[in-house]
Amino acid sequence: MLEVTKLSVAYGGIQAVRNVSFRVEQGEMVALIGANGAGKTSTLKALARLLTAASGSVRYCGQEISALEPHRLVSQGIALVPEGRGVFPRMSIVENLLMGAYSRFDKPAIVADTEHVFSLFPRLKERAQQLAGTLSGGEQQMLAIGRALMSRPKLLLLDEPSMGLAPLMVQRIFEVIRKVADEGMTVLLVEQNAKLALEVSQRGYVMESGEITLTDEAEKLLANPKVRAAYLGE
Amino acid sequence: MDIFIQQIINGLVLGSIYALVALGYTMVYGIMGLINFAHGEVVMIGAMVALFVIKALPGLPAIVLVPLALVCAAIVCMTIGFAIERIAYRPLRRAPKLAPLITAIGVSIILQNLAMLIWGRNYHAFPPILPSGEHDVFGATITSLQIVIIVVAGLMMGGLTLLIRRTRLGRAMRATSENPPIAQLMGVNINQIISATFVIGSALAAVAGLMVSANYSIAHYYMGFMLGLKAFTAAVLGGIGNLAGAMLGGLLLGVIESLGAGYIGDLTGGFLGSHYQDIFAFFVLIGVLIFRPSGLIGERVAERA
Ligand SMILES: Nc1ncnc2c1ncn2[C@@H]1O[C@H](COP(=O)(O)OP(=O)(O)OP(=O)(O)O)[C@@H](O)[C@H]1O
Numbered sequence A: 001m002l003e004v005t006k007l008s009v010a011y012g013g014i015q016a017v018r019n020v021s022f023r024v025e026q027g028e029m030v031a032l033i034g035a036n037g038a039g040k041t042s043t044l045k046a047l048a049r050l051l052t053a054a055s056g057s058v059r060y061c062g063q064e065i066s067a068l069e070p071h072r073l074v075s076q077g078i079a080l081v082p083e084g085r086g087v088f089p090r091m092s093i094v095e096n097l098l099m100g101a102y103s104r105f106d107k108p109a110i111v112a113d114t115e116h117v118f119s120l121f122p123r124l125k126e127r128a129q130q131l132a133g134t135l136s137g138g139e140q141q142m143l144a145i146g147r148a149l150m151s152r153p154k155l156l157l158l159d160e161p162s163m164g165l166a167p168l169m170v171q172r173i174f175e176v177i178r179k180v181a182d183e184g185m186t187v188l189l190v191e192q193n194a195k196l197a198l199e200v201s202q203r204g205y206v207m208e209s210g211e212i213t214l215t216d217e218a219e220k221l222l223a224n225p226k227v228r229a230a231y232l233g234e
Numbered sequence B: 001m002d003i004f005i006q007q008i009i010n011g012l013v014l015g016s017i018y019a020l021v022a023l024g025y026t027m028v029y030g031i032m033g034l035i036n037f038a039h040g041e042v043v044m045i046g047a048m049v050a051l052f053v054i055k056a057l058p059g060l061p062a063i064v065l066v067p068l069a070l071v072c073a074a075i076v077c078m079t080i081g082f083a084i085e086r087i088a089y090r091p092l093r094r095a096p097k098l099a100p101l102i103t104a105i106g107v108s109i110i111l112q113n114l115a116m117l118i119w120g121r122n123y124h125a126f127p128p129i130l131p132s133g134e135h136d137v138f139g140a141t142i143t144s145l146q147i148v149i150i151v152v153a154g155l156m157m158g159g160l161t162l163l164i165r166r167t168r169l170g171r172a173m174r175a176t177s178e179n180p181p182i183a184q185l186m187g188v189n190i191n192q193i194i195s196a197t198f199v200i201g202s203a204l205a206a207v208a209g210l211m212v213s214a215n216y217s218i219a220h221y222y223m224g225f226m227l228g229l230k231a232f233t234a235a236v237l238g239g240i241g242n243l244a245g246a247m248l249g250g251l252l253l254g255v256i257e258s259l260g261a262g263y264i265g266d267l268t269g270g271f272l273g274s275h276y277q278d279i280f281a282f283f284v285l286i287g288v289l290i291f292r293p294s295g296l297i298g299e300r301v302a303e304r305a
């Protein structure tokens, strides 16, 4: 479904991502793990066209998308839950969800999908008319995921959904991510929390200083001594 | 006649006009952090087009002619607003903030000179086709024209508020103003939203232009400068980037100015007359910038500036 080949991203003279290649098959959940500053966010941003890659190709459903206008991506079926959530703080929860459905015009289905998001995250329903800026970090993460789902994506890109959240909240959010994946969604999950990410994914890639250094099935990565030493704190 | 009430009424009329113009400044600022100093000239062009349409078609009843003039003015203003953004500001989207500011002043000068070439340097009298009734309120007088101005301005502001609060376009405008890259992720075409913002602001400017020339019975190629400066002051007073702030700031500035003009003679022992009324706007501007730069109900100037 997604095929990234020799992708490079640079900020000025600094190469943040170097010749990175990976793929995500339909229906798969794939983890991209790596330490602080490894280049994970830069990779996702290039996929979502929030920045332009220096070189390389991104093929999605057989089509080259690395030069697509950014606002056209969502109607192709790609949704990004950005690092730091990126909710619209001065808009209500419902309005944030409606922004997620901005590219759609099937009003009854949008209403139904809002209810579906509320059933995944009942906390959001209680606060439906509240401004997103007043939510806790965990609730904002729920909202960011819910908003992404509102576009009915085929490919969901998640950038560190666990960042800065209490363990209980992380658990709740990952339950939903797993549920969404079980229902058939294709997911690319970026995480610093390698254990968490590999436990819910089928395959994983390890990124170090802008390059992918290791790839395997998630279980094997979890058992890999190198990974255990570097990312699982053993 | 009660001077105080009379000046409040005059102030509200003037303030409604300021508010409509201030909305144009504040919407553009809210979406792209830019002060479109050419906006005052768009108001002037609206006034000129409306006035000359009315002059060109004598004999038609006011009830047909005024709306027709308004539609023509709005179409011209919207086109100019759209063009200003495309030609002057879009190429500078990523330039340092000073560049679009200087460009705005350049655009102002171009529009003023174009207007002078087309309509000449003379003052143009507004044809006497508007209702001239007068009504008594609390010992003061309000004309039918003043009532129409206040009501129409109120309707425009209410309509704009609904547009921004309740529609898909309005949501996209707010999302763009809060976080452009994320709005793009949602599928918002930022360029379209920015164009829409300029076009809507210019439509309001056309209405304000007709109102101001009807209110003072006069139009002039240079009228946009002072009006623009005052509406900008109103937007800053309310808190630039904030719609409700622009409305409140406009009304407040109109009232301050009118009261000031009414009492300036008494205050200065006759030394200054009411033709000094323009100084109040600038006292207000300086005062706000010193004591409350974020404006009465603004919050975001600091983070943007
Ligand atoms: N806007 C930017 N300008 C310059 N350098 C940047 C910018 N954004 C990121 N970088 C640099 O690019 C490299 C990769 O950063 P990136 O955010 O992609 O890493 P990451 O793997 O997502 O890290 P984290 O786990 O902290 O989110 C880092 O060295 C970072 O300092």
Ligand SMILES: [Mg+2]
Binding pocket: A040, A041, A042, A083, A160
């Ligand atoms: Mg990151």
